[in-house]
Amino acid sequence: MPPRIPIPGQRPKKVQPPSASHVPVPIERQIDFCRVFVDGKRQPGNVRMAHALEVAERYDNAFVWLSLKEPSTEQMERIAEVFDVEDLVVDDVVDAHQRPKIERHDEQLFLVVRSVSYRDDEEVADAREIISTGEVQMIIGERFAITIRHNARLPDLTSKLEDEEDLAVLGPSAVAWAVSDYLVDNYLKVTDFLEDDVDELENEVFTPSHTINIDKIYMYKREILEMRHAIDPLAPALRNGLTHNKDFMRKALRTYFRDVQDNSTIVSDRLSSFDERLTSLLDASVAKITMQQNSDMRTISAVVGMAAVPTLIAGIYGMNFEHMPELGWRFGYPASLLVMLGAMGLMFWWFRKNHWL
Structure with a gap:
């Protein structure tokens, strides 16, 4: 090709080097693990994501559990090609700002459960760090379960599946139950800590000659409100999801999910009670300060x-x-x-x- 003759008065275009932000990140960096379960038992070691379904299809009762951490759009598109995930689900996974829900996409279920973590107010510099929320998404297919966590920590729940009376035999939906049950059990632990904090605030307000910190009461009301926004939609989502997807989950597994739903309702009721108590404390504090x-x-x-x-x-x-x-x-x-x-x-x-x- 003959060399290009520059046009007079026109600056030659500079060739920009590839930006570091556009360098593709290997998907392996976002994978926590990729395991195959056969007849309810985990097979030793991890398998490569690209060949995981091929390994599972060699057995009659087997599925893949793929755990991810905050995948990018390009990485999620690669995963969608391997597991035949719909584009709408890919967009929701990458967006990572979803309410708790259960959606049906042909022969796949898309579940979202929010995570909640607690830190004592004496250990944080910013009051908004007492309650922090994350998000765990689950894509459940006939032969696979994909869990994606955003700003959330999940321990290895493999033993939980194997210990619960061979729950993994019930298929990939058992992974969704194990993750949901762990997150909701953590809700109960957080509400125990919050109950201690609210009791301490009551003692401070009703102790004679004690300085009242109204800012602290407002702070806890705000944190409890954030937690309520994260978990209140979960119980209705589970109720509707179990009602309209009976063909997707076995009866024994639906019983486990109802227990998760009951615990979620208990947590919502406790948080509502805490909010009412804090409102009463605010009124009492204002009255005490006025007096x-x-x-x-x-x-x-x-x-x-x-x-x-x-x-x-x-x-x-x-x-x-x-x-x-x-x-x-x-x-x-x-x-x-x-x-x-x-x-x-x-x-x-x-x-x-x-x-x-």
Whole structure:
């Protein structure tokens, strides 16, 4: 090819090197593990994702469990090609801002369950870090279960599947139950911690002469509200999902999921109770602060009233009129001081009697 002749007045285009942000990241970096279960038992070692389904199809009762961490769009598209996942599901997985739900896509189920983690308020610098939420998505097919976690930690739940009376024999849906059950059980643990915190706040509010921190009460209300937004839709989603997908889950497995649904409802009820208690604490705190302010104003008013009498006497005799008999009296000065002190003592006694001081 002959060399290009530059056009006069036109700058030659510069060839930009490939950006580091567009360098494809190997999908293996986002894979936690890829395992094959045969007759409810995990096969030793991991298998390559591209050949996992081929290995599972060699057996009558086998499936693949692929665990991922925050895959990119390109990586998820590669996974969709291997496991025949729909484009809508791929978009939801990458977006990672989904409400708890169960959706049916032909012969696949797409489940979303939010994760919740708790940190003590004394261990964090920002109050918003007490409750943090993440997201775990699950794609369940006839021969595979794909779990994707976003800002969430999941332990190895393989032993949970094998220990629960060979639950893995029931197929890939058992993986969805194991993950959901773990996350909802963690909800219960978080609510136990929150209950201790709310009890501590109640003790602070109703302890006499204790400084009330209203900001802390607002902080916990906000954190509990965030947790409610994350988990309240789960129970209705499970209820509807179990009702409309009976052909996809065996009866024994639906019983396990109902237990998860019940625990999710219990957590929602407990959080609603905490929210109501915190609202009552806010009202009680405002009332207590108002009463304290009224008491302080009475004390200030009593002190000002006690100082008013000496000021009045000093003001009268400070006018220095010519015809004021007390000004020429030898004992006028000490007598005026005694009247001032006597009036202040009488007012002090009366204020103490009426609990103003």
